[in-house]
Amino acid sequence: MKRILITGGAGFIGSHLCERLLNEGNEVLCVDNYFTGNKQNIIHLFDNPYFELIRHDVTTPFYAEVDQIYNLACPASPVHYQYNPIKTIKTSVMGAINMLGLAKRVKATMLQASTSEVYGDPQVHPQSEDYWGHVNPIGIRSCYDEGKRCAETLCMDYHNQNNVAIKIVRIFNTYGPRMHPNDGRVVSNFIVQALQNKPITIYGDGSQTRSFQYVDDLVEGLIRMMNSGSDCIGPINIGNPGEFTIIELAQKIITLTGSQSQIEYLPLPQDDPMQRKPDISKAQEKLKGWNPNCNLDNGLQKTIEYFKQIIV
Numbered sequence: 001m002k003r004i005l006i007t008g009g010a011g012f013i014g015s016h017l018c019e020r021l022l023n024e025g026n027e028v029l030c031v032d033n034y035f036t037g038n039k040q041n042i043i044h045l046f047d048n049p050y051f052e053l054i055r056h057d058v059t060t061p062f063y064a065e066v067d068q069i070y071n072l073a074c075p076a077s078p079v080h081y082q083y084n085p086i087k088t089i090k091t092s093v094m095g096a097i098n099m100l101g102l103a104k105r106v107k108a109t110m111l112q113a114s115t116s117e118v119y120g121d122p123q124v125h126p127q128s129e130d131y132w133g134h135v136n137p138i139g140i141r142s143c144y145d146e147g148k149r150c151a152e153t154l155c156m157d158y159h160n161q162n163n164v165a166i167k168i169v170r171i172f173n174t175y176g177p178r179m180h181p182n183d184g185r186v187v188s189n190f191i192v193q194a195l196q197n198k199p200i201t202i203y204g205d206g207s208q209t210r211s212f213q214y215v216d217d218l219v220e221g222l223i224r225m226m227n228s229g230s231d232c233i234g235p236i237n238i239g240n241p242g243e244f245t246i247i248e249l250a251q252k253i254i255t256l257t258g259s260q261s262q263i264e265y266l267p268l269p270q271d272d273p274m275q276r277k278p279d280i281s282k283a284q285e286k287l288k289g290w291n292p293n294c295n296l297d298n299g300l301q302k303t304i305e306y307f308k309q310i311i312v
Contacts, residue, residue: 001025001026001027001050002026002027002067002068003026003027003029003064003065003066003067003068004021004026004027004028004029004066004067004068004069004070005029005031005062005064005066005068005069005070005102005108006018006021006028006029006030006031006069006070006072007031007032007058007069007070007071007072007073007095007099008031008032008037008071008072008073008074008113009028009029009030009031009032009037009042009053009072010030010032010034010037010038010039010041010042010053011032011036011037011038011041011072011073012036012041012174012176012178012179012180012215013072013113013171013174013215013218013219014030014032014037014041014070014072015037015041015042015178016176016178016215016216016219017070017072017219017222017223018030018042018045018051019042019044019045020219020223021223022045022048022050022051026050027050027051027052028045028050028051028052029052029054029064029066030042030045030051030052030053030054031054031055031056031058031062031073032053032054032055032056032073033055033056033057033058033073034055035075035080036075036076036077036080036180036183038178038180039053041178057091058071058073058091058094058095058098058099059087059090059091059094059095059098060094060098061098061101061102062098062099062102063102064102064106065106066102066106066108067108067109068108068109068110068111068226069099069102069103069108069109069110069111070110070111070113070222070226071095071096071099071110071111071112071113071151072113073091073095074088074091074092074095074113074144074147074148075088075091075144076115076144077180077183077184077185078140078141078144078184078185078269079182079183079184080180080183080184081143081144082140082141082143085140085143086143088143088144088147089143089144089146089147089150091147092144092147092148092150092151093147093150093151093154095151096112096150096151096154096155097154100154100155100158100164100166103158103164103165103166104158104162104164107165108165109165109166109167109226110155110164110165110166110167111166111167111168111169111222111225111226112151112152112155112166112167112168112169113169113171113222114148114149114151114152114168114169114170114171114235115144115145115148115170115171116170116171116172116173116237116239116276116278117135117141117144117145117148118133118135118145118148118149118152118170119131119133119134119135119170119273119276120133120134120135120136120145120271120273121134121136121271121272121273121274122134122273122275122276125275125277126241126243126277126278126279127237127276127277127278127279128237128279128281128282129170129234129235129236129237129279129282133149135149136271139270139271140269140270140271141270141271142271152168152235155168156168159233165230165233166233166234167225167226167228167232167233167234168233168234168235168236169221169222169225169234169235169236169237169238170234170235170236170237170238170239170278171218171238171239172211172213172237172238172239172240172276172278173185173186173187173210173211173212173213173239173276174212174213174214174215174218174239175187175188175212175213175214175215175299175300175303176214176215176216176299176302176303176306177215177302177303177305177306178215178306179303179306181307181310181311186210186246186249187212187249187253187300187303188307189201190249190250190253191253191257191300191303191304191307192307192311193261194253194254194257194259194261195257195259195304195307195308195311196311197259197260197261198261199261199262199263199264200250200253200254200259200261200262200263200264201264201265201266202246202247202250202263202264202265202266203246203265203266203267203268203269203272204246204265204267204268204272205247205265206245206246206247206250206263206265207245207246207247207274208245208246208268208272208273208274208275209243209244209245209246209274209275209276209277210243210244210246210249210276211239211240211241211242211243211244211276211277211278212240212242212244212249212296212299213238213239213240213292213294214240214292214294214298214299214302216293216294217240217292217293217294218238220290221238221283221287221290222238224287224288224290225238225283225287228286228287228288232286232287236282236283236286236287237278237279237280237282237283238278238280238283239277239278239280239292240278240280240292240294240296241277241278241279241280241292242292242295242296243276243277244296247263249296250263252296252297252300253300253304256297256300256301256304257304280292
């Protein structure tokens with residue numbers, strides 16, 4: 001049994017990680033300030049004596065005796081991270097400093113959840129870990145993009161200067177049950193609109209591409225990364241290389257929901273990437289043959305069933 005701290009543990013990805021690590025016999029400390037997290041995501045875990053929930057904001061220091069830290073705390077959708085951009089970048093930067101300081105004090109291993117957004121609007125396709133990215137440092141998305149880039153820098157500096165054991169993963173677009181219905185991300189947007197037979201809003205002409213991974217595949221990758229050897233610190237891409245245009249995604253969701261929705265086109269937001277596809281060869285090599293197992297149709301069906309239950 002390990003004692004594991006998960007920041008952002010009541011969020012979409014964090015709640016799935018809490019559940020999985022508890023099921024594997026660990027003690028889990030879930031820390032969340034509930035900005036985008038939701039107690040409903042983890043309420044089914046409250047009866048487990050090895051689960052502990054703490055309301056806390058990672059921009060202030062946190063003290064606990066733990067073996068591992070998964071630092072997931074930060075709003076990840078544009079609607080939420082642009083709501084208070086200063087707080088977003090503080091969460092990434094101060095959150096990383098505080099968790100790395102904790103890891104240094106108690107000699108824990110820390111996994112930093114970074115993002116494919118560090119690649120910006122990429123000029124290299126697909127994106128591999130040695131690509132430095134094409135990010136606008138003063139755009140409306142930069143509070144998130146640059147915050148995560150800085151968090152990666154801090155991890156490497158704590159590792160090189162203080163020998164802190166770190167792991168860095170770059171997470172590509174992830175979807176599944178417990179996504180926030182109003183988070184503004186494309187999968188949740190389209191499913192909610194389709195279930196309500198409202199127009200499906202596509203920004204731009206729909207030719208831009210994304211790669212979508214189901215949350216269970218991500219959680220498997222995070223756990224394998226945390227427990228990989230000390231020579232594997234990352235960054236490592238965790239994503240599904242299946243690449244789809246936004247219009248293809250919309251059409252899939254309309255078909256799977258049996259929706260009467262029509263497609264409506266709106267202007268493309270500033271700095272929205274035109275292409276996004278991970279090169280996952282490093283993950284396949286370093287993480288004991290990890291591979292995404294859930295294809296888009298199966299994952300969407302599971303996600304649609306979840307949204308059917310929460311949308312009235």
